[in-house]
Each structure stands twice: as structure tokens, then as C-alpha cells.
Amino acid sequence: MSIEVLDTPTAVPGWDTALGDRDTFYASRDWLVFSDSDGEARARYAVAGDAGTPSAMLPAHLARIESNGRYRPGHEVRALASCPHRLAVLGGRRGHRSVPLPTAEVLPGLRAAAVTAFDETVDGWWWPYLLSEEVGVASGASVDHRPAVSLLNADCVLDVPGSSLDDYLAALPNKRRRYNVRQEMGTFAASGLTVRRLRLSECWEQGGLLASNVQRRYGHDHSPELMADVLRRQARQLDHRSVVFGCYDGARMVGFSLAYRWRSELVIRLVGFDYDRLRAAFEYPQLVFYSPLEFCYEQGLTGIQLGTSGLGAKALRGARIRPLWSVVQCDCVSGPTDVATVLNGRLDTLTRQLPDSEAHRFTAGIRPLAEAFATAAQTPEPPKGQNP
Incomplete structure (x- = not known):
């Protein structure tokens, strides 16, 4: 598999063409270029395949200074509050969604290429604002232990x-x-x-x-x-x-x-x-x-992405509420993980914003996910060549 690492998505003519139809605006070329224009982070874009027709892409950033608290891992993940390590941010560093998500087969190579392309030493990585169904791929194929998963927030989508x-x-x-x-x-x-x-x-x-x-x-x-x-x-x-x-x-x-x-x-x-x-x-x-x-x-x-604020007001007017998670590979979170650590102190914060019926539904859906993520984090990675 051919992988190239570039400094900007504008160097990849097929970037937007390779993106899916839904839920990928914050991975679009123009949004990423805007995000990089604040000068707060170094950018690397790992691309598999030809730049004109890439098969998979992965943005990575290493912040010099991060003004947005939502993209500071120590601010958003309790287990990283005292973390001394430098972590690369995968999937973008503005908006409230991290996409695109490569397949499990391509991801390890893209991730390694992007993270090692920085001039400075990177101690690990943080991949924030993933949907529940994306966590499994983002967590797979780690170096020596499964990354830790934490609940970060929720967003709202209104189907038209x-x-x-x-x-x-x-x-x-x-x-x-x-x-x-x-x-x-x-x-x-x-x-x-x-x-x-x-x-x-x-x-x-x-x-x-x-x-x-x-x-x-x-x-x-x-x-x-x-x-x-x-x-x-x-x-x-x-x-x-x-x-x-x-x-x-x-x-x-x-x-x-x-x-x-x-x-x-x-x-x-x-x-x-x-x-x-x-x-x-x-x-x-x-x-x-x-x-x-x-x-x-x-x-x-056919749809409106409504963001992460005002969850209750948006739910009352018909929006679906989706949990957003982060995945972290760092020595600070290499120990056993329990459900409370996965929930990251965020579940009560989120449900307090919702009407009772939506809060009950959200809680009922998220606890089994948290249990599954906690169990997976304690399961060693299988040897290379074997399926998990």
C-alpha cells in the first residue's frame, strides 16, 4: 500500500471526492484549510493511494498552542488531566466531528505515517468526536494495548x-x-x-x-x-x-x-x-x-447537522441525539478501564440537558456501549495476522 504524507489537503485533488455523502463536512478540504489557517498547530495529511483518487485519508495535527478547550485532551478527558505527554490529534481539530475514518486494514499504516511525520517527538495520539460505530475501527491495531475510550459530548441531527x-x-x-x-x-x-x-x-x-x-x-x-x-x-x-x-x-x-x-x-x-x-x-x-x-x-x-449545544431545545424540536467519543493511545491511560472511566463524568452532564424521555433513551443506549468499550480496553491486542 502506497502512503504519502502531505502538509495540506489542497495537495490532494481527489480529497473531497473520496469523502462520503453524509456527516463529512468537517473533513472537507475547505474546512480543513480554514482550520489550519489559525496557525496554532502543525498539520500532516496521510493519504493512501494516488492523490487524484485516494482510497483513504487521515488528518493529524500537533498543536503549538490550542485555544479551543474542546481539542485539548487534558481538558476533555479526566484520565489525561495530569498527562505530561505530547499527543497528536487525529481526524481534525475544529468542528465537533472527526472524519474521515479509514478502514481497519489501512488505518495502522496511515496513523503511523502521519504521527511519525512531525519534526518533534509524539508520545501518543488522541482521536476525538467519533460516533459509536466508529470507535471500534479507531481503537483497533494499537501498538501494545487497546486505546482507551471516553465519552466527550453529544451532537444533534435533524432528519428532514x-x-x-x-x-x-x-x-x-x-x-x-x-x-x-x-x-x-x-x-x-x-x-x-x-x-x-x-x-x-x-x-x-x-x-x-x-x-x-x-x-x-x-x-x-x-x-x-x-x-x-x-x-x-x-x-x-x-x-x-x-x-x-x-x-x-x-x-x-x-x-x-x-x-x-x-x-x-x-x-x-x-x-x-x-x-x-x-x-x-x-x-x-x-x-x-x-x-x-x-x-x-x-x-x-435530507438532513441538518445541529451541533453540540442546546441539546434539550433541539431534542424538543425533533433532533436525534448521538453520543460522541474519544479514543486515546497514551501511557497515562494504559491500565484497566472501567465503565466510570469510559463515561468520563459526562453522562449526567448530558442527560440533565434533555427532556425526561430523551434522557432515559440516551442513558439506556449509552451504558451498554460504555460496558463494551471498557471490556475491550482490557482485552490484549491479538498477534499480527489474527483477527480480534
Whole structure:
């Protein structure tokens, strides 16, 4: 198998072509180039096969400094809180999903090539934000022991049913939720506020101010200038995919959601608000759910990636909740693993955000997975040439 390691996905003409249709926006060439533009990490991209038609790819990064706590392993995994080692991040280092995922046969070679391509010594690796069904492949073929698995977060996906908003309403699980959605839509329609669709290049500066309001409201010290710079860099690389749903009070934008169109999906990335000028007209669900749904029905899109925040609000409006895991290969977590270690103190944090019915379903689904991951971590790797 031929493997080449490159510094940028732009050197791989077939990068996007090799990606799947669903759930791969955060592995797209343009998103990865944007992520690398902050200069906080060195990038290596391992590619199997020809660069024009690669059979598998794996991004790896080694951070000089990582400003995003969600991509610092010691911040996100309790077992690594005091870890002194330098770990490469596999699968990307922005967004909330790590893809693409090579097959089990190709992965060991790609991983070894990517991690050893850095100029500095790397002590191990961390692969965050994987779906449950991806953990097995990411955990396989380790050097001397199975990597440790930890629960990190959960994200939300809204499947777009049928061909109209009436079909969306009909798909909601009960009469009460359908009534609430109709009330929210009606309140917004009567508010005098309007929604306009824009490209990010048309509003990144104003969007930076509104996005900063949201960030600071939730305890993040992100200035308007910082957020405007993030949006400007995204517009430079991703404007052709951008759809901004701007909420206007007359000529003034008072809120927005930023989405990216990726094949059959719409990916909601960011929101911003001028809280002093809102009218209690359900502006948030209008910009995150109902206007994007209208766009999806017009364009024939079949899903909306809603991200990791506001799990409860999104579940109430029909989103599916999916657990996200990390896999770590590091001497700090080489000992026996139990269910509590796998759950990483995150299960209660996540379920407290959810309505009771969704919390019960989430818990019932995740505990058997945690037990299986804990058991697998204690099972030695089989010798080469034997199946696990």
C-alpha cells in the first residue's frame, strides 16, 4: 500500500471526492484549510493511494498552542488531566466531528505515517468526536494495548422528513410538541421581524459582533474583533458553501445563524444575537430550525447537522441525539478501564440537558456501549495476522 504524507489537503485533488455523502463536512478540504489557517498547530495529511483518487485519508495535527478547550485532551478527558505527554490529534481539530475514518486494514499504516511525520517527538495520539460505530475501527491495531475510550459530548441531527414543513410537523412525536412548534412559527411571523438569506461575505463583520454577544453570554471571552476574524477567514475559504439566515428588524440585523451546505446536508455552525433588540419571538428556533428547514425543502436536502449545544431545545424540536467519543493511545491511560472511566463524568452532564424521555433513551443506549468499550480496553491486542 502506497502512503504519502502531505502538509495540506489542497495537495490532494481527489480529497473531497473520496469523502462520503453524509456527516463529512468537517473533513472537507475547505474546512480543513480554514482550520489550519489559525496557525496554532502543525498539520500532516496521510493519504493512501494516488492523490487524484485516494482510497483513504487521515488528518493529524500537533498543536503549538490550542485555544479551543474542546481539542485539548487534558481538558476533555479526566484520565489525561495530569498527562505530561505530547499527543497528536487525529481526524481534525475544529468542528465537533472527526472524519474521515479509514478502514481497519489501512488505518495502522496511515496513523503511523502521519504521527511519525512531525519534526518533534509524539508520545501518543488522541482521536476525538467519533460516533459509536466508529470507535471500534479507531481503537483497533494499537501498538501494545487497546486505546482507551471516553465519552466527550453529544451532537444533534435533524432528519428532514417528506417534502414540506407539514411533513416535519407530522413527524414530531406528540401533539404537544406539534402545537408548540406551530405557536413558535406563528409568533415569529407576527413579530414584524424578517429573515433574509445571505452569503457570509456579505455580513461577516456584523456577524462577528452578534456572535461575540452569544459567546460572552455563555462565559467565553471572545471579542467582536476575534469573532469577526474567524468569520472573515471562513468566508475566504467557505463562502461558496455558506448560507446565512439573517433576522432583521427593519434594516438592522439582530440575529443570524451561519450554515454550510454540504452535499445532501446543511451544517449549522454558529449563531449570533443582539439581545437588546430581540422581541421574545422565538428567534433562536426560527434561525436554527424553521428557516433552515424551509431551505432544505426548497433545495432537496435530507438532513441538518445541529451541533453540540442546546441539546434539550433541539431534542424538543425533533433532533436525534448521538453520543460522541474519544479514543486515546497514551501511557497515562494504559491500565484497566472501567465503565466510570469510559463515561468520563459526562453522562449526567448530558442527560440533565434533555427532556425526561430523551434522557432515559440516551442513558439506556449509552451504558451498554460504555460496558463494551471498557471490556475491550482490557482485552490484549491479538498477534499480527489474527483477527480480534
